[in-house]
Amino acid sequence: MTSIANRTRPPRSKRRTSSTTSSTVNSILFGIAVAYGASYLTGIFHFAHDFVHDLGLLQGEVTSLNTDGCTPVAFSFSNKGKEEVKEETVWLEGCEDVHVHQRSGLAFASCAKDVESRKVWYPPAVRLNREDPRLDGWLKDVLVVYDIENEVARSMELVGFPTDVDRVFHGMDFYEDPSTFTSETKNLALTLFVINHRRTGSVVEVFEYTRKQDEKDDGNGSLGVVRYKETIANDLIRTPNDLVAMGKMSFYITNDHYYSEEGFMRHIEGIGRRPWSDVVFVSPEATFIAYNGIASSNGITANPNRTLVYVSAFHGGALDIFHPGYADTSSPEMKKTVEDKYRLIFVESVKLGFANDNVFYDTLTNSLLVAGHSKVLELAAGFNEPEGSPMQSASKVVQVTKNCAQQHPFQRSSASWFSLSRVGDWPKDRYLVKTVLEDSGRGVGGISTATTAVLT
Template sequence: MVALKKTLIAAAVAAVAAFFGYAFLKIQRLSLASREMPVKHLKCRYLPNIEYGAEDITILKDGLAFLSTGLHDYLELPSFSNEPGKMYVLDLLHPKPTPVELQIKGGLDLSSFNPHGISVYTNEADDSIYLFVVNHPQQKSQVEIFRFVGEDTLVHLKTVAHPLLFSVNDIVAVGPEHFYATNDRCFSYTLPLMITLILSMPWCNVVYYSPEEVREAAGGIQSGNGINISPDKRYIYVSDILDHEVDVFERLDGERLVYIKSVPVGTLCDNVEVDHMTGDVWLGCHPDATKLSKFDPKDPPGSEIIKIKNIVSDQPVVTLEYGDDGHELMGSTVAAPYEGKLLIGTIFHKALYCDLK
């Protein structure tokens, strides 16, 4: 009996050790730990006024860019400022584009403003511009809807919070109060969250919101991050950051999403931007996520910008457009192109203005 008990204990210890060993290796694979950093530089300069990250950037057809800055206390990501976040606007048609802080009016609590993913919707009937911002006050998830007025003012219209919008990372607006949003995790507690990651449980999703209904639009995602829409509004692109791929969905009547395909990108891609002229998909990516969670200024997290041409075709082309080991730019999250120019944002570092020509 004693021998049997010892055998069972030894087997249990071996099983636990094997699981933890598997878990360690799985997290290493998901994070692309120790991956060799590709290096490819562009002619760039730092944008003034951006010192603590521009997590998301989006650009209108007329060259007006919006930037969300100052994301902090989100998941386990580094942050170096606890000041409230800010929104900026930048005119790419200006000879020397400079970010200008947007003044926010209305009832929003600015002391806890913590902006993340953003999207813009232009009402073609009257050219009014609506800015949608994912906000994490007190580590919650909600979406703020603003109207852009004048040259430097946002008027807060509405706060959207819903149980299905559990851990919102990014959004794409499809109407003045309508959007798709990604959830980047399915649990708030560390242990069940880690188990879902280790076992590759694709339990994250895309949620469709309108004033009339809120529902899951697509599932089967390990960790939904960036989301955007094709220029013809027919396809929705979602970065599944832990699967190292971009998922393509077709947008059908009734705002239904049907899965079409996935495009491997070989890195951990964050936000998704789309060139309004060519339809090319641009992604800000993390070449090695372990360097983000274990931040070391002597060995900083790098930056990687990926472009996908012909993403819906049978032969999409994935190319590296910018790569750095973290000594020029740390933790890239977004790459927004505009007619030969490129804006690159980060979680907590600076932002670049680059020339693609």
């Protein structure tokens, strides 16, 4: 019996080898676990740091910067449709977006008729009280045209627009058809695209604005007349925030959330800074998701020749930069379909460190002006203020300029669970970020957009 047992027992050297192999495997697994755990904890740390910093949770008192020259703008509107037609003058308020047509010196803005209505119905802030009886008279937002040189602002008459339809205007842009402008006539013909949060669903309203050379306001509001053209609705336009015109009837539009209604997942998306929102391309030929994976895609703009598109990642505290497919030089093959031409290809991301809102491309300096909110909780609290109480929140404007003296090869980083969006490891000196205006909200509050104009 003993001899048989001895014959079946493995040789002593093999037992030693097996034990060594097992120990090596355990060491490798332990090392992997430690590395993964360290990476996980590092991700949590960076997530928590960015969360606290971008929301301004530990920021002290905000001091005013470059606000001395800021003055409110008054605008006039006619209460046509009433028995007694008269002109009223009020201050502009609740203006979400402003775009300047440099050649004419006209600024176009989408503004609230009464900012109090935002506390009741405003889907971007999840104010969804559709049944409030005050809304029928409240939801009458205005499009404003402002002659900058002559300091004349008027609410535009929306010729042909249904009078019984909600007007809750948000982001907007215009497109100028190059074929309508000649050096002889210098007439102005613009197509305006305006996001409208109707209670029946968010849509894009399309208007046409025309103006002859050197035409002046005749005192009866001729400066501000636009003609309603059509309404664009699509299932992919779910939570629209801003848009940038790409053609006479085409544009990119941002959805700032995946979840549109109040609820647990909407809070997870916001507090967790999840990159679940997208950018949609809309045209008569095709409508599709051009890019998905942004932490609350908010403001959007493009450079003059439309080879770069810039998107504010509101929850990510960053500015994401893209190429449209037709401008992607790394893929020289022919772009045959609309999807190929207008899909967005991620280039890089610039960390801004605050909840950035709308973005404007300044052709004078080839830089970007990005407006946003220094203390997001103040902004959110403003929507819960009692009726009649002002909505005050700290905000600022930064200028983002490419640092030509410090150009480095850009490397993408892999996305992790804790990534804010698909961002890259951009060197801190690749872009210069400078605060050009800031206020606590007591003087200039809730800044959502900034732009520049040249007076000749």
